[in-house]
Amino acid sequence: MEVDSTDEQQQQEEAKSHVGQAQSQVSRSNITTSSFNTLSSLGSLKPGEIPDAAFIHAARKRRQQAREQGGEPPLVETENPKKLKNITQRQKIAEEIGIEGSDDEALDTGQDEESSRWEQEQIRKGISIPQVQSSQPEDNAVYYQNSYETQPYGSSYSMPFTYSTVVQQPKPTGRADNGSVHYGTPISDLTPISIDLVKKRLQDRLSQMRVGHDANARRNKQIEEDLAASESAIEQLEGSSNNNSNQYKFLQEMRGYVGDLLECFSEKVPAVLELEAAMHQLLRQRASRLVQRRQDDIKDESSEFASLSNKAVMAPNLDSFGRDRAVYQENSRQRRIAEREARRTRRRQAREQNGKRAEHKEGLSSDDEETSTDITSVNMERDRIIRECKKAFEDVVEDFHSLDCIKSHFEVWRREYADCYRDAYIGLCLPKLFNPLVRLQLMTWNPLEGQCANFEYMLWFESLLFYGFEENSVLQRGDGDISLLPSIVEKVILSKLTVRHARVVGFIRRLMKSYPTVLHGENRYTQELLKIIVFRIRRTLDEDVFLPLYPKNVLENKNGGPYLFYQRQFWSCVKLLGNILQWEGILSGSCLRDLALDSTLNRYILSALQTTDTGEDNVPKCQKVVECLPVQWFSGLKGQKTLPQLEPFCRYLTHLASSFHRGSLGGSDLERRSAKDLIKEVVKMLGQMNALDHIITVAAEHGIKDIKPLLEAKS
Known part of the structure; x- marks a missing residue:
């Protein structure tokens, strides 16, 4: 059947309505062969494809031929009974849903009214179905069943792309007589669809969508958190950048300040050290002058009574040139004797005024009195050094010589940039930096003077005492600033100490109590100080100690010069023994x-x-x-013996007790009682030294019965 060109446009417009009608007409009881072939041809369309005019024309032509021939439509493949079964199944479905008759004329009724609505619906489905398919893929068979169940039976044939796009197309199972290829699963093999099944699948689909929604929500929350973290990091980096900029600027300023400060100190510190050396030299000369005068006095008295002594024990006393200092001119000796006796008289008068003459022993006092000439000379040099100290930093601005100003710069560094402050080890550098300024304030400080000021009340100490301290702050272990003052004390204070008398011992003990790290055994300054102490003691024992040995008949005259000289030297030696033993706890036990x-x-x-x-x-x-x-020497001893070094002294005490006992034999009761009391005093002394073996010997020889408490206390 030919179609002229004038009818082609009209045919294209009618094709859209006939495609929808064909899908609904297939479900009728009398399906023609041409309609079935048209359905097979429509099944070859691709998803979303709209049939063209030629395709619609061919479909109309086949339908018209089938209508003219009448009767049952011929099968495409008569030898395939399965396809006949499909047609029968379709007829059964059509009967179940209430579609009657197979007359084409009846099917065309009402198509004009629905053609427009159908066309719009098919266009909408052709646009929306591929989107749903691409965004929410599901099982092909399930989608086919859902779409098949929710749509009228006849309308499925008006959407040739639905079945071919949604249902997976298997390989061609055969070719029909007219050359068309059939795809898809036979309808008779599909699982029956029920409302519960549809509901269940919708619920499953809803659950999947909720799971996806939850995953997206979590992802959104994570993205928001990452965004907030990124914004916080950006703000922190921006703030850190500003802080680093400020820190860099501050460190550059500190670098310039410290450079200028060190340049100033490199010029001023040598002058400060020179003034300190001059002051030390002044004190050293004063001490040497007093020591030399004491040695000369001993020699003068020794030479005066030398003719009365059979022998003398005297340590070598030579000057730097190897000459004997005993050889002096007579006029110098007479002048020294006059000055010596005058000093002794003044000290004796002072003791009488204080009421201490009766308990005093000649030789226990210190002869440190100086002449007016020496005092004037020392004061003039001392005043000169003080004036030079005041001029040391007079041409320097306050920022470079004031402890408070210098300290404030480093306190700002410590407070604002603590990490950088610690990394630069400023705590280890500050003692050396403050050292010259502290030495300048301690220039006239002398711990050997009786009226010496306590250095803990000086301005430099009070200024550095609270360095880096802030209210409500806690000092951290390992903070280098904690050892600021101990470091200054060990580097400045210890270097000024020289040993002359017991006052130094008390000062060092106070340092040990207040600054435990100062006198630590591994401290270099402490080791140097202890070496000086030991050296000075040995030098005193070798050069300053002298005990004359006179015959007994010479010492019988207790008002004579030899006896007084002997007593004075003996008690001076006992005083030295006491001063040496005051170093207990500072020097080692064996050395002491x-x-x-x-x-x-x-x-x-x-x-x-x-x-x-x-x-x-x-x-x-x-x-x-x-x-x-x-x-403490005797508290840890075990047994009945004392220290090996005290055995000679204990034997002398035992001999002394025997002498008292022999002297009382044949005497009066008073003499025997007096001798017994002296023996008891000897026993007490032996008990104090833990010489229990000597106590037993004395008690057995002289009938002393009250020694049991001593033995029990020791056991």
Whole structure:
């Protein structure tokens, strides 16, 4: 059947309505063969494809031929009974949904009214279905069943792309007689669709969508958190950038300030050290002058009574040129004797005014009195050094010589940029930086003077005491600024100490109590100080100690010069023993026992006691010696023996007790009672030194019965 060109446009317009009608007409009971072939041809369309005019014309032509021939439509493949079964199934479905008749004329009724609505619906489906398919892929068979169940049976044939796009197309199962290829699963093999199944699948689909929604919500929340973190990081980096800029600017300023400060100190510090050396030299000359005068006085008195002595024990006393200092001109000796006696008279008068003359022993006082000439010379040099100290930084602005100003710069650094402050080890540098300024304030400080000011009340100490301290702050372990003051004390204070008398011992003990790290054994300054102390003691023992040895008949005259000279030198040596033993706890035990017992007690004191008459005057001398001995030496001893270095002294005490006992034999009761009391005093001294073996010997020989408390206390 030919179609002329004038009818082609009209045919294209009618094709859109006929395609929809064909899908609804297939479900009728009388389906023609041409309609079935048209359905097979429509199934070859691609998803979303709209049939063209030629395709619609061919479909109309086949339908018209089938209408003219009448009867049952011929099958495409008569030898395939399965396809006949499909047609029968379609007829059954059509009957179930209430579609009657197979007359084409009846099917065309009402098509004009629905053609427009159908066309719009098909266009909408052709646009929306591929989008749903691409965004929400599902199982192909499931989608086919859902779409098939929710649409009228006949309308499915008006959408040839639905079945071919949604249902997976298997390979061609065969070719029909007219050359068309059939795809898809037969309808008879599909699972029956029910409302519950549809509901279940919708619910499953809803659950999947909720799961996807939850995942998207979590993802959105994570993105928001990442965004907030990124914004916070940006703000932090921007703030850090500003902080780094400020820190860089501050460090550049500190670099310039410290450079200028060091340049200033490089010029001024040598002058400060020179002034300090001048002050030390002044004090050293003063001390040397006093020591030399004391040695000269001893030599003068020794030479005066040398003819009365059979022998003398005197340490070598030579000057730097190897000459004997005993050789002096007579006029110089007479002048020294006059000055010496004048000083002794003034000291004696001072003791009488204080009421201490009766308990005083000649030789225990210190002869430190200076002449007016020496005092004037020392004061003039001292004043000159003080004036030079005031001029040291007079041409320097306050920022470079004031402790408070210098300290404030580093306190700002510590407070604002603590990490950088610690990384630069400023805490280790500050003691050396403040050292010259502290030395300048301690220029006239002398711990050996009786009226010496306490350095802890000086301005420099108060200024540095609270360095870096802030209210409500806690000091951290390992903070280098904690050791600021101890470092200054050990580098400045210890270097100024020189040993002359026991006052230095008290000062050092106070340092040990207040600054435990200062006198630590591994401290370099402490080791140097202890070496100087030991050296000075040995030098005193070798050069300053002298005990004359006179015959007993010479010492019988207690008002004579030799006896007074002997007593003075003996008590001076006992005083030295006490001063040496005050270093207990500072010097090592072995070193101290060697200096005090071997070099002083056994070498000088015990020798003097053994060469004199064993009278009752020797008891207070021995008691004074025992009082000087540290109690802690004997608290840890085990057994009945004392220290090995004290054995000679204990034997002398045993000999002294025997002498008292022999002297009382044949005497009056008063003499025997007095001798027994002296023996008891000897026993007490032996008990204080833990010489229990000697106590047993004395008690057995002289009938002393009250020694049991001593033995029980020791056991």
